[in-house]
Amino acid sequence: MADIQIRKYRDDDAEAVKEVFTLGMSEHIPSSFMHLLKQPPTQMVFMCVFCALLASSKSILLPILAVTLLLAGARQLVSYMFNSYIDTSLKKDLNYITETYLEQKNSCFWVAESDGRVVGTVACLPSENLPECLELKRLSVRRSHRGTGLGKALSQTVADFTRDRGYAAVVLYTSVVQTDAQKLYEHMGYYKIREFVIPELAAKILNFTLIEYRLNVQGD
Template structure:
């Protein structure tokens, strides 16, 4: 097992943190595409396109090429939408990490350091929706360091911070394509308490759901 340590964010970590977040989120593009392709109306449209072109052209080549092109264009469009989301995150709380998390009361940002590199990150800040809740955000672990218990260790760090600062619970959001992350959070003691469709036109169109998880913080023994 690789040696690693969890420590507070430093300004020198800025670029590494942003790159780690961007790289981790970019990994979900294939999953997003697969999720969209599973939607009944998408299957219906592609099937109709294929059959209509096959009937009109009396050939398999044209419909196969058309569907392939449609899939390629769809992949490009979804990748663009996902990149826009990543850029928005980088321009919001990750634009000034120190100000957002290290200088704000009840907030914190941690990094995982191994082999002189930042290989994991997580953040926490007070909920804007409910008093007494701490929101776990921006969890990401570099791909070649997964499976070592780092993500769970980061969860414990956030839970400990919540307990020390008098929060009643830790909450977080996951997307429908983050099934591996959901299993990890559940194994760390988080419980899913609601699932909602992303409240955007795109979210409703492709049934893109958000699962909300909670960990009830127990008093320190």
């Protein structure tokens, strides 16, 4: 951490921030694909297709080909969901960071810089549903700088900002497949509020669960 500086976002950071975010989200596609394959409905569909084709065709090749195509389709579904989320995030706030975070009250966006390169990001803004809380958003660290304590430092930056602004707590949302993020938050004292499935159709098919965490920063 000695050579890393956490500072407020500048307009010339725009492309690097989007790159860090996009790469970070894309890394979750393989684990999300495995999550889908572990779901009982998915396994049932694959087994039924295989058995039905095996019984009707009396050949092993056709059911194997069908299952292979189903696997490819499932992989494409996961990729589509993440690419859609990335596109939505860019259009919603990451193309307008200054307007969304720096020009709004009780909001901010930080980057972590190492040797002139953006290696991490984090942001916060007032929670839409909990007026006493700020919401931590866009926490991402380049793979090359993970395990250095940078994720914790970025999270702590938001906690300190939240405390200084007089808010009671930080809330955030992460997904069931982001196990490293869950460990980080729980290590920092965040506790789980609830789990829920995203309402979009693709997410329902994947049984893609989000987890809401909260960290009280003003004491009990």
